[in-house]
């Protein structure tokens with residue numbers, strides 16, 4: 001996969017590239033800030049040397065004190081400017097990454113997006129993208145500045161007295177060993193922690209979404225146990241991770257700062273032998289303390305660095321998925337007839353459609369019927385380009401759909417799905433989605449024609465009633481009718497109705513049938529229906545069984561020739577009779 005070829009650093013560089021100047025300025029300010037924070041060590045050293053030498057000039061100490069204060073203040077000013085610049089650049093990067101991800105989702109096969117749990121995508125676009133912030137905003141300027149300054153101090157100390165410089169570095173190898181031991185299992189532990197937390201997220205979402213079923217079937221205890229187990233496992237993974245790192249981390253954190261372990265005895269020895277002047281000794285003590293602060297700060301970012309590769313991996317995985325390859329320029333369609341030629345399709349391993357060839361004439365009504373799971377919706381989704389056709393081809397108006405821009409397909413097809421999503425917006429705005437910019441009168445006309453005006457007017461706020469998340473404030477049938485109104489307003493030449501009457505009672509079915517008749521006048525209609533009585537007048541009925549077309553023709557023809565259709569029709573009629581008897 002592409003994201004494996006491209007490293008985390010390359011992705012980060014790509015994201016940050018448009019804001020390079022902001023980051024460079026931020027790093028420069030951070031370097032000045034860290035250097036200013038070290039400078040007081042030098043002046044304190046000079047004051048101590050002066051004290052040892054018996055210097056009693058108050059003005060000297062006052063001046064140095066003042067210099068130290070100014071340097072200290074300047075350090076915070078530069079640090080603040082650096083942080084400000086890096087955050088500005090980082091929030092711009094975060095917003096661009098989010099836009100790239102959401103734009104990518106529109107170019108991916110819609111089926112992929114629909115198949116991915118919405119919680120997982122939201123988690124990547126919102127939380128995971130946010131977690132880039134510490135790395136880019138803090139690590140880029142602060143880590144680079146701290147490393148640079150530590151190295152500069154070491155070089156300076158080497159120039160002042162190489163022996164004392166080496167003495168100050170004596171603990172570093174041991175500290176590094178502890179640190180490397182801690183990092184050796186870091187990635188595996190972090191991945192385990194992320195996996196357990198993903199599972200916890202999924203279980204929590206399942207628990208909340210399924211709360212109705214859980215209560216209805218009295219499954220609270222079992223479901224709750226599943227959730228608590230997931231929560232416990234997530235907590236355990238964090239505790240195990242911390243526990244296995246604790247010793248190495250504590251050892252590294254104790255060994256690294258212990259620079260005086262080398263500097264004091266070696267310095268004392270040299271000083272007592274007359275090989276080291278007192279002021280150099282004091283300077284070495286102070287500077288060695290100055291090396292370690294920035295190094296420890298650098299180490300504290302290792303946590304974020306470890307996490308970032310997992311986060312970037314998830315983002316990169318989406319960005320690297322192959323787009324649906326469609327041209328930009330609109331194709332010339334000779335009409336709105338649809339032709340499928342030897343189409344086969346599988347969801348991952350499961351073969352769903354086999355060698356399907358079908359002609360759907362423009363301005364005709366074609367019904368797809370067949371047992372549940374036979375592949376009717378999949379066929380409709382392929383025509384609507386929700387998935388790409390891997391084997392065979394589909395054309396509209398004589399043009400292969402792969403040569404038609406997605407925007408043109410979307411403009412020409414109204415797809416009314418089984419479970420239509422409504423935004424948490426007013427009913428008016430949900431209908432208006434069919435034709436952005438439609439007047440209130442147009443919206444209301446579409447609502448009247450699809451038989452929803454009456455129930456909308458009975459709602460407390462009429463057309464201004466919010467639909468609730470996903471349309472949750474409305475019944476299945478109401479959602480269905482609003483989706484039909486939306487499609488009506490869109491007025492696309494091809495209409496696909498996937499179980500448009502699925503949620504309706506017999507009375508409403510008549511309303512919807514009338515609405516559908518208006519919606520599809522002069523259009524190419526593909527309808528998927530379980531209630532065969534709703535499609536007996538179709539120009540063509542296509543019988544699908546196990547992903548293949550077994551028969552096609554008019555109702556009477558199929559009744560005479562197709563055993564599966566006869567069976568389905570008898571089952572439908574007897575169900576209807578039973579319902580009538582039950583209602584009588």
Ligand SMILES: Nc1ncnc2c1ncn2[C@@H]1O[C@H](COP(=O)(O)OP(=O)(O)OP(=O)(O)O)[C@@H](O)[C@H]1O
Pocket residue numbers: 111115347350352370371372373374375376377378379
């Ligand atoms: N998004 C998906 N991912 C994986 N498998 C899927 C997906 N959608 C459908 N399937 C599987 O493909 C097969 C055909 O499903 P499809 O929805 O096309 O059948 P259908 O004839 O429309 O069924 P129904 O009448 O019950 O709606 C089924 O076995 C189903 O489980």
